Each structure stands twice: as C-alpha cells, then as structure tokens.
Amino acid sequence: MGRYLLRRLLQLVPVFIGTTFLIYALVWAVPGDPFAGKCGERRCPDQYIAFMTEKYHLDQNVFVQYANYMKNLVQGDFGQTFSQREISDIILTSYPNTLKLALVALAIEAVIGLGAGVLTGLRRNGFLDNLVLVSTLFLIALPVFVIGFLLQWLLGVQWGIIKPTVSSEMRLSELIVPGFVLGSASVAYIARVARTSIAENRRADYVRTAIAKGLPMRRVVGVHLLRNSLIPVVTLLGTDLGALMGGAIVTEGIFGINGIGRQVFRAIVTKESATVVGIVVVLVLVYLVMNLLVDLLYAALDPRIRYE
Amino acid sequence: MSDILVSEQSAPGPGGSGRPSGRLLEVDDLRVEFRTRDGVAKVINGVTYHVDAGETLAVLGESGSGKSVTAQTIMGILDTPPGFVTGGQVRFHGKDMLRMSSEERRRIRGEGIAMIFQDALSALNPVFTVGFQIAEQFRVRRGLGRAEAKKRAIEMLDQVKIPNAKSRFNNYPHQFSGGMRQRAMIAMSLALDPEVLIADEPTTALDVTVQAQIMDLLAELQRERHMGMILITHDLGVVADVADRIAVMYAGRIVEEADVYDLYAKPAHPYTIGLIDSIPRMDEKGQQLRTIKGLPPNLMNIPPGCPFNPRCPMAQPVCREKVPPLLQVGNARASACHFAEELVNRD
Amino acid sequence: MSDPSTASIVSTPAAHPTDSPAPATQGPQSNEKPRGLLGDAWRDLRRKPLFWISATLIVVFLLMAAFPALFAPGDAVNGSLSRSLDKPSANGWFGYDVQGRDVYARVIYGARASIVVAVLSVLGTLLVGGTMGIIAGYRGGWVDGLLSRIADVFFGLPFVLGAIVILTTFNGSGTSNSKAEIMGLVIVSLTVLSWPVVMRLMRSSVLATKEADYIVAARALGAGTGRIILKHLLPNCLAPLLVYGTIMVGSFIGAEATLSFLGVGLKSPVVSWGIMISDGQQFIRVAPGLVFFPAAFLVTAVLSFVMLGEAVREALDPKLR
Numbered sequence: 001m002g003r004y005l006l007r008r009l010l011q012l013v014p015v016f017i018g019t020t021f022l023i024y025a026l027v028w029a030v031p032g033d034p035f036a037g038k039c040g041e042r043r044c045p046d047q048y049i050a051f052m053t054e055k056y057h058l059d060q061n062v063f064v065q066y067a068n069y070m071k072n073l074v075q076g077d078f079g080q081t082f083s084q085r086e087i088s089d090i091i092l093t094s095y096p097n098t099l100k101l102a103l104v105a106l107a108i109e110a111v112i113g114l115g116a117g118v119l120t121g122l123r124r125n126g127f128l129d130n131l132v133l134v135s136t137l138f139l140i141a142l143p144v145f146v147i148g149f150l151l152q153w154l155l156g157v158q159w160g161i162i163k164p165t166v167s168s169e170m171r172l173s174e175l176i177v178p179g180f181v182l183g184s185a186s187v188a189y190i191a192r193v194a195r196t197s198i199a200e201n202r203r204a205d206y207v208r209t210a211i212a213k214g215l216p217m218r219r220v221v222g223v224h225l226l227r228n229s230l231i232p233v234v235t236l237l238g239t240d241l242g243a244l245m246g247g248a249i250v251t252e253g254i255f256g257i258n259g260i261g262r263q264v265f266r267a268i269v270t271k272e273s274a275t276v277v278g279i280v281v282v283l284v285l286v287y288l289v290m291n292l293l294v295d296l297l298y299a300a301l302d303p304r305i306r307y308e
Numbered sequence: 309m310s311d312i313l314v315s316e317q318s319a320p321g322p323g324g325s326g327r328p329s330g331r332l333l334e335v336d337d338l339r340v341e342f343r344t345r346d347g348v349a350k351v352i353n354g355v356t357y358h359v360d361a362g363e364t365l366a367v368l369g370e371s372g373s374g375k376s377v378t379a380q381t382i383m384g385i386l387d388t389p390p391g392f393v394t395g396g397q398v399r400f401h402g403k404d405m406l407r408m409s410s411e412e413r414r415r416i417r418g419e420g421i422a423m424i425f426q427d428a429l430s431a432l433n434p435v436f437t438v439g440f441q442i443a444e445q446f447r448v449r450r451g452l453g454r455a456e457a458k459k460r461a462i463e464m465l466d467q468v469k470i471p472n473a474k475s476r477f478n479n480y481p482h483q484f485s486g487g488m489r490q491r492a493m494i495a496m497s498l499a500l501d502p503e504v505l506i507a508d509e510p511t512t513a514l515d516v517t518v519q520a521q522i523m524d525l526l527a528e529l530q531r532e533r534h535m536g537m538i539l540i541t542h543d544l545g546v547v548a549d550v551a552d553r554i555a556v557m558y559a560g561r562i563v564e565e566a567d568v569y570d571l572y573a574k575p576a577h578p579y580t581i582g583l584i585d586s587i588p589r590m591d592e593k594g595q596q597l598r599t600i601k602g603l604p605p606n607l608m609n610i611p612p613g614c615p616f617n618p619r620c621p622m623a624q625p626v627c628r629e630k631v632p633p634l635l636q637v638g639n640a641r642a643s644a645c646h647f648a649e650e651l652v653n654r655d
Numbered sequence: 656m657s658d659p660s661t662a663s664i665v666s667t668p669a670a671h672p673t674d675s676p677a678p679a680t681q682g683p684q685s686n687e688k689p690r691g692l693l694g695d696a697w698r699d700l701r702r703k704p705l706f707w708i709s710a711t712l713i714v715v716f717l718l719m720a721a722f723p724a725l726f727a728p729g730d731a732v733n734g735s736l737s738r739s740l741d742k743p744s745a746n747g748w749f750g751y752d753v754q755g756r757d758v759y760a761r762v763i764y765g766a767r768a769s770i771v772v773a774v775l776s777v778l779g780t781l782l783v784g785g786t787m788g789i790i791a792g793y794r795g796g797w798v799d800g801l802l803s804r805i806a807d808v809f810f811g812l813p814f815v816l817g818a819i820v821i822l823t824t825f826n827g828s829g830t831s832n833s834k835a836e837i838m839g840l841v842i843v844s845l846t847v848l849s850w851p852v853v854m855r856l857m858r859s860s861v862l863a864t865k866e867a868d869y870i871v872a873a874r875a876l877g878a879g880t881g882r883i884i885l886k887h888l889l890p891n892c893l894a895p896l897l898v899y900g901t902i903m904v905g906s907f908i909g910a911e912a913t914l915s916f917l918g919v920g921l922k923s924p925v926v927s928w929g930i931m932i933s934d935g936q937q938f939i940r941v942a943p944g945l946v947f948f949p950a951a952f953l954v955t956a957v958l959s960f961v962m963l964g965e966a967v968r969e970a971l972d973p974k975l976r
Contacts, residue, residue: 014804015804015807015808015811016811018804018805018807018808018811019808019809019811019812022808022809022812023812023820026820026821026824027820027824137958137961137962137965138954138958140961141905141909141954141957141958141961141962142909142954142957143909143910143912143913143953143954143957144913145912145913145916145917145932146912146932146950146953146954149932149936149946149950150950153939153943153946157939157940203387204430205425205427205430205431206430206431206432206433206434208385208425208431209425209431209432209433209496210433211383211384211385211417212383212385212417212418212422212423212497213417213418213422213444213445213496213497214414214415214416214417214418214419214449214500215414215444215448215449216414216448217414219448224433224436227433227435227436228433228434228435231435243813245813246813246814246815246816247813247814247815247816249815249816249819249917250815250913250916250917253917261816264816265819265917268819268820268823268919271823276820280812280813280816280820283813283816284811284812284813287811287813288811301435302434302435303434303435303480303482304434304480304482
C-alpha cells in the first residue's frame with residue numbers, strides 16, 4: 001500500500017509539472033513583449049515590469065522562469081497582481097466558494113443521479129426508465145450556460161422562486177440551483193452509469209446466490225447488489241469533483257458567485273497573467289490529487305484490486 | 309428403493325396431479341418456456357421427479373437438457389423474463405411452492421432447500437469476505453449477534469474441512485483456491501441446516517483431483533445430515549459412487565429414471581445407452597470413442613414424436629409420430645421409450 | 656461543406672445494398688443471411704424511431720449549414736435599425752434583434768459556423784488522438800509511456816479554462832478578425848484539449864485486439880505493421896470511435912457555443928448561436944426570443960448528434976439487445 005502510494009505520487013509529479021508548464025508557457029512565453037496587454041488596457045507601470053522581471057527572471061529563457069516560479073510556489077508564494085495584491089489571497093478567498101459550490105453539485109449528483117440510476121436499473125423499460133433516459137439525454141445535450149441561463153430566467157426572473165444571483169454569504173439554499181446547473185451533465189452520466197451497473201449486476205451469479213440464501217429482497221438489493229454496482233459510480237463521483245471545480249467558470253459567471261472560476265475569467269479578461277497561472281496550478285493540483293484518491297478508493301472498494 | 313412416481317408426460321395442461329404423497333420435495337409435470345425475441349423455447353416439457361430425506365437423486369443430461377433450469381425453478385431463481393413457468397407444481401412437504409407468497413417461499417430458501425452452484429467464484433460475492441457471507445445467514449435468518457454468528461460461521465468452515473478456518477474467515481473469495489471456494493460455498497448453503505440440497509454441477513469447474521474430494525465431502529455431509537440431495541451433472545462418472553437414483557433428462561423431459569445399479573447394468577432408453585457407451589473405457593484403449601450422433605434438438609422447434617428420434621439408432625416410424633410417455637418398466641424404474649420393455653428384457 | 660465524417664456516419668448502414676430502406680418490414684424471424692456486426696446493428700437501428708428522428712434532424716442541419724439560403728431568404732448580417740427588437744411577424748418569423756437583423760435568418764446561418772467548427776474539431780481530435788493511440792498501443796514500452804504521460808498532461812487541463820487560456824493567448828489582443836483564423840483557432844483549441852480521450856479509447860482498443868489470435872496469426876504469416884494496422888486493428892476499433900465521434904460533434908457544438916458565449920470563441924461578424932445568445936441575454940426581458948430561438952436550435956442540434964450516437968452505440972452493443 002505504501003509503495004503503491006509512493007509510485008503513484010511519483011507518477012503524478014511529471015504530469016503536474018507538464019500541465020503547469022504548459023499553462024505557464026501559454027501565458028508568459030508567447031513571442032513578443034511579455035507585458036503587452038498584461039496589465040489591462042493601460043501600459044504596465046515600469047516599476048511593476050522591473051519587479052516582475054526580477055522576480056520571474058523574465059529576461060531568461062522560459063525553463064528558468066518556470067523553475068523559479070515553481071520554487072516560489074512550493075514556498076506558498078503565488079506572486080502578486082500588478083496592483084500588488086497577493087495572489088494567494090485571491091485564491092484563499094475564492095477557493096472555498098468554488099469548493100462549496102462543487103460539493104453541492106456533487107451531493108445533487110449523488111442523490112438525483114444515483115437515485116434515478118438505481119430505480120431504473122432495477123426496473124428497466126418501464127415508464128420511469130424511459131423518462132429518465134429522455135431527461136438524461138437532455139441534460140447531456142444542454143450546454144451548461146443554456147441550462148444555467150434558462151433556470152435563472154425561469155426560476156429567478158419569471159417565477160421568482162429563487163434569487164437570480166447568489167449572495168456573498170453563499171447560503172446552502174441559494175446554492176441548490178447553481179449546484180444543479182454545474183452538475184447537470186454529471187447527474188445524467190451518474191444516472192446512466194448507475195443504471196447500467198445495476199442492470200448488469202442484477203443478473204450476476206452472486207445476486208442469485210443471495211436470493212437462494214433466502215435473504216430478504218431489500219437486503220439482496222441494498223447490500224449485495226448495491227455494494228458491487230456502486231464501485232464505478234463512486235469513482236466517477238470522485239473524479240468529477242476536480243472537473244466540477246475546473247468547470248465552474250460558466251456557472252459562477254451566471255449566478256455571480258465569487259469563486260475561482262470567476263476570478264480566473266476576470267484575470268484573463270484583465271490580462272493578469274500571474275493570477276491565471278496561480279489559479280490553474282491550484283486547479284490542476286486538486287484534479288490530480290482527486291484522481292489519486294479515487295484510485296485508492298477504488299482499491300478499497302474492490303478487494304480484487306491489488307496494490308502493485 | 310421405493311417405487312417411482314410416474315406421470316403421463318405427453319398429457320398437456322397445467323397443474324400437475326396435486327395429490328399429497330408425503331414426499332419431501334417433488335417436481336410434478338413442470339413446464340417452463342423461455343420467451344425471447346427470436347421465439348419461444350420450450351425448455352422444460354413436463355418434468356417429474358422427487359427426492360426424499362437421506363437419498364441422493366442424480367439428474368443427468370447434456371447442457372440444454374433443462375436440468376439446471378428445473379433446479380432454478382425449484383429455488384425460485386429463474387430469470388423472469390425470459391423464463392416463465394407455464395404449468396406443473398413444485399411441492400415441498402406436499403405444498404406447492406409455485407403458489408406460495410413470495411415471503412413464504414423466501415423462508416424455505418436456505419432453511420428448507422439450499423443450492424450450490426457450478427462456479428463458486430462468480431456465485432460468491434467478490435466484495436465481501438467469505439466469512440461475512442456465511443455469517444450473514446446466521447445474522448439475518450437466525451437473528452444472531454455478530455460474535456455468535458462469526459463463531460457459527462467458523463464452525464461451518466471447519467465442517468467442510470477448510471484448514472485454519474479462523475484465519476480464513478476474513479479472506480475474500482478470490483483469495484481462495486477453486487476447491488476451497490467450493491467448500492466455502494457448501495458451508496454457506498448448509499449453514500441453516502437445509503432438508504434438501506441442490507448441487508448444480510458442483511465439480512465441473514474444478515480440477516479432476518479436487519472433484520473427487522468435493523464429491524466425497526458432499527456425500528459425507530449428505531449422509532451425516534440425512535439430507536435429500538439433488539445432484540445435477542453431465543458426468544456419468546461422477547454420479548456412480550454418490551447417487552441412489554438417476555434421472556436422465558433430454559430436451560426438457562425425463563427420459564429414464566432408475567436405481568443407479570439398474571441404470572448402469574441395463575439402461576432402458578437408447579439415449580442412456582448412448583451416454584454410457586460414450587464413457588471412455590480402459591479395456592477399449594486404442595479404439596475410437598463412441599459418441600451419440602447428431603445434436604440435441606432446437607428447443608424452439610422440437611421434432612414431433614420422441615424428441616430423441618432423429619439421433620436414435622433404434623428409431624421406428626412410431627417414434628416420429630407418438631411421444632413416448634414415461635412409464636414404469638419392470639421393478640422400480642421408468643423409461644420414456646416405445647421399446648423400453650424390449651431393452652430391459654434383452655440379455 | 657467539408658463534413659465527410661458526419662456523412663459517413665449517417666450513411667454507413669446504407670453500405671449494405673441488400674437492405675431495403677423501409678424500416679420494420681421484416682419480422683424477427685426473417686430468413687436473412689447471417690450478417691456481420693454492422694449488418695445486425697443496422698437491422699436493429701432502423702427499427703428505432705430515435706435513430707430516424709436524429710438522422711433526419713442532422714440531415715436538415717447539414718443542409719442548413721451548406722445551403723442556408725434554401726431555408727432563409729433574409730439577410731443574416733445586415734439589418735435596419737428601424738426594425739430593432741421588433742416582435743415576430745410574417746416577415747421575420749423569429750423577430751428582429753437590437754440591430755434590426757432578422758433573427759430567423761441569423762439562426763439559420765448560425766448553423767454553418769457551429770457545424771463546421773464542431774465537425775472539423777472532431778476530425779482533428781479523431782486524427783490526432785487515433786494516431787497517438789495506435790502508436791502507443793501498438794509500440795508499447797517507452798513510446799506508450801511517453802505518449803500516455805503527454806496525454807495525461809493535456810487531460811489535466813480543465814476544458815473550458817484551457818480553451819479560454821489558449822484562445823486569449825493566441826487571439827488576446829483581439830486583432831485578428833479574419834473569420835477563418837478565429838474558426839481555426841477554436842478548432843485547434845478544441846482538438847488540443849480533447850485528443851487524449853480518443854487516444855485512450857484507441858489505445859485500449861488496440862491493446863485488447865493486438866494479442867488476439869487472428870492478429871498473431873496474421874503477423875506469423877508475415878503481414879507488415881502497416882497492413883496489420885490498416886486491415887485488422889483499425890476496423891476493430893472503428894465502431895467505438897464512430898459512436899464517440901458522433902456524440903462528440905454534439906458536445907463540440909455546445910462547447911463552441913459556450914466559448915462564443917463567454918466572448919472568447921467566435922466573434923462577430925461570424926454568425927453563431929453562442930454569439931446570438933450572448934448578445935441577446937441583456938434584452939431577455941423585452942425580447943426573450945433573441946435568446947430562446949438560437950438556444951432552441953443549439954439544443955436541438957446537440958441533441959440530434961448525441962441521440963444518433965446513442966442509438967448507434969446501443970445497436971452496436973450486443974449486450975444491450
């Protein structure tokens with residue numbers, strides 16, 4: 001187990017370096033003046049240029065720059081915006097909001113997606129099954145910004161059931177609709193994976209054994225069938241957390257949530273390169289760590305998987 | 309050996325005879341069909357057999373003869389759809405299980421009738437320990453506490469001769485060898501002390517050396533517990549030592565039923581003759597193995613008359629017209645062949 | 656229109672000339688010759704209303720993209736301010752936008768940009784991902800290791816975020832207004848961010864078939880690498896790629912619209928559903944149609960590709976029969 005973890009961590013390092021380097025190079029190392037349009041519409045203040053050049057070694061090649069950036073990063077120094085704000089501050093204030101939104105989305109996925117998937121997997125081809133199949137098709141096909149916009153307009157503006165935007169307190173009740181919007185496509189995928197998984201396992205020999213043992217039906221389904229069918233669903237949910245946080249940009253924009261998605265979009269529009277890189281680095285890290293955790297979880301859920 | 313229940317197999321109609329007979333478990337004129345997209349397959353066409361306490365009935369047949377489907381119907385684990393029971397009865401202590409409430413039926417499973425399966429690896433749940441799956445019986449069905457259930461489960465593992473039962477309790481099925489897995493499966497099925505054990509090809513998936521051990525274990529446990537056992541197999545060699553009676557199935561019917569010695573000594577159905585002849589024999593080394601020509605019939609389109617007639621070396625015109633009923637021939641045996649008397653009375 | 660991929664997806668089944676085009680004329684017990692997987696799939700497929708609905712819609716959208724003038728005589732680009740925000744009428748079925756442009760005509764003309772971008776991105780993704788996957792799966796060893804890690808790197812980038820970064824980097828100043836250039840950039844960024852998925856699909860499918868007996872036999876008989884890949888490996892991996900590609904066209908239409916909506920994808924004067932929704936959202940109280948009609952077309956287009964892909968997948972998967 002320990003050795004497996006170590007090996008996976010070592011595998012993770014080159015991917016982390018590769019991804020962050022890619023982003024770094026995309027943002028900083030395009031040919032031409034690195035400060036052209038990097039400080040909003042104005043020309044960058046000379047003082048900032050001098051400071052940044054010195055700090056990021058911008059007069060050297062991109063590899064040295066990146067190495068220095070990473071050196072600062074592991075010490076917790078994400079750098080500063082051109083208005084001298086600590087980027088780590090921005091991340092610290094916006095990150096919890098995005099995490100909260102993503103967790104709400106995940107909870108909605110788990111409840112709705114899993115519920116629908118289990119129900120339809122047990123009774124295929126019924127009315128409910130067809131209803132779920134059609135609605136998941138729509139959820140998959142509707143781009144997030146369309147769903148978000150539609151729900152905001154219908155529920156928020158037309159019917160007044162919710163407030164169109166989320167307040168800065170980020171109350172749980174306010175996050176339900178944005179959470180559903182963010183997780184909409186995933187809800188559909190979870191439902192489908194759960195449905196297929198249940199339907200496949202329902203005919204498995206061990207389920208037949210459990211029935212032949214004379215166990216009550218709810219125990220056959222609730223313990224024997226569910227435990228096996230949940231393995232792919234749980235792993236999907238796990239990987240999704242990282243993806244949800246990285247994909248929150250549209251949802252946060254629509255509902256006015258002050259999360260990292262919104263910050264990074266703002267940073268891109270105002271051309272604050274250091275902020276963009278910093279936030280993406282954090283997101284990539286979350287994504288990779290979640291994937292690692294899912295691998296470990298998978299091995300914990302399925303005893304047949306060995307740590308090798 | 310007691311007398312043999314005989315029924316008119318050709319007579320259609322649902323229901324079975326329904327008369328009480330004091331038997332432990334009896335299958336009476338059972339009919340099952342599989343309704344698929346490609347048509348209806350008549351898998352069981354009036355099967356009748358029974359088993360009493362303390363005896364072993366071997367059900368012999370090729371794959372597709374309906375021997376496993378009959379067992380699944382008895383257990384109530386037939387996949388529906390596509391499988392549907394269209395007639396007959398399955399009586400346990402004289403009561404028709406097919407007309408019981410599902411709750412009543414559930415309580416018979418495990419305690420009244422238990423079953424072990426061919427492939428223990430897939431029949432055991434891969435994500436729970438073997439111990440959990442055995443102890444579960446005691447906890448759910450007997451309401452025992454965790455510690456007591458564990459103790460009883462370890463006893464069961466001991467009884468099926470699994471070494472180091474205590475430490476094996478926490479192993480997962482994939483950590484067991486094939487033979488050990490089948491032993492664990494047997495321990496699980498016997499946990500609630502069932503009156504009838506159905507063993508569906510319990511040794512087919514195992515190595516030859518292990519096969520004998522498992523068969524011996526089953527025979528021993530059956531004797532000790534005075535259980536009725538239905539042993540389903542396609543292997544004549546397996547049954548000889550263990551079975552008291554043998555029922556031979558073909559195309560969803562019983563074609564012959566007899567005491568194990570009578571059956572080997574003087575088979576009363578051409579199909580049984582073919583089966584016995586196709587066993588490789590030491591004294592005929594070097595000669596070509598005898599086989600039964602042709603293939604089992606397509607169950608969606610069973611030929612008229614005797615279903616075996618296209619493959620039968622003795623087939624006469626009557627075989628293509630009339631379905632031979634399973635009738636008593638001689639003493640305590642039955643055959644579904646128009647020429648059964650002649651076969652029994654030959655030298 | 657350069658959309659050979661969609662065309663071939665739609666017409667693949669028709670490659671069996673023995674089939675009559677009328678659906679459901681044959682019962683399950685018809686005495687047909689046994690056919691291969693594709694033949695079976697086609698027999699299954701043409702009984703499905705979902706398949707016919709989605710295929711018809713896709714044909715309509717393709718025609719719309721190729722010959723928009725067939726559907727809308729109006730002018731999609733120029734409007735007259737006198738008609739600004741006019742309600743739907745006999746002349747302008749979907750009304751007019753703030754600049755007095757005919758929304759119906761714009762919605763019709765918007766199909767072209769969306770579909771061209773989506774189809775070309777899918778082709779690019781399949782080509783890049785497919786090639787990498789075949790190489791990684793077939794060569795194995797360090798080549799596989801390297802390509803797989805590179806794929807991991809690109810896979811680690813959040814999709815929308817990555818696209819935004821790429822698009823703003825290469826079109827940051829917004830100087831480039833050449834239609835082809837912006838479209839090319841969107842296509843490239845979608846491809847760059849999606850190829851790892853196809854690569855993994857292809858790689859595992861190659862790994863699964865590589866050791867199959869008939870491939871080993873072909874190699875033993877002296878078939879070269881190129882021949883084995885072309886004649887044996889590729890046809891086997893084609894079915895899942897076909898399904899994935901079809902569904903991907905749908906999701907790329909959605910992705911393109913999302914990027915345009917965010918203002919980093921296609922830009923005016925290109926007509927695109929995403930741009931229309933983005934432009935229309937500020938007038939949603941006065942003229943909801945400005946958002947509703949392009950959104951409806953967008954969703955229908957995405958839906959038809961996703962539905963077609965699902966129908967084909969179900970038909971190809973014997974387990975689901």
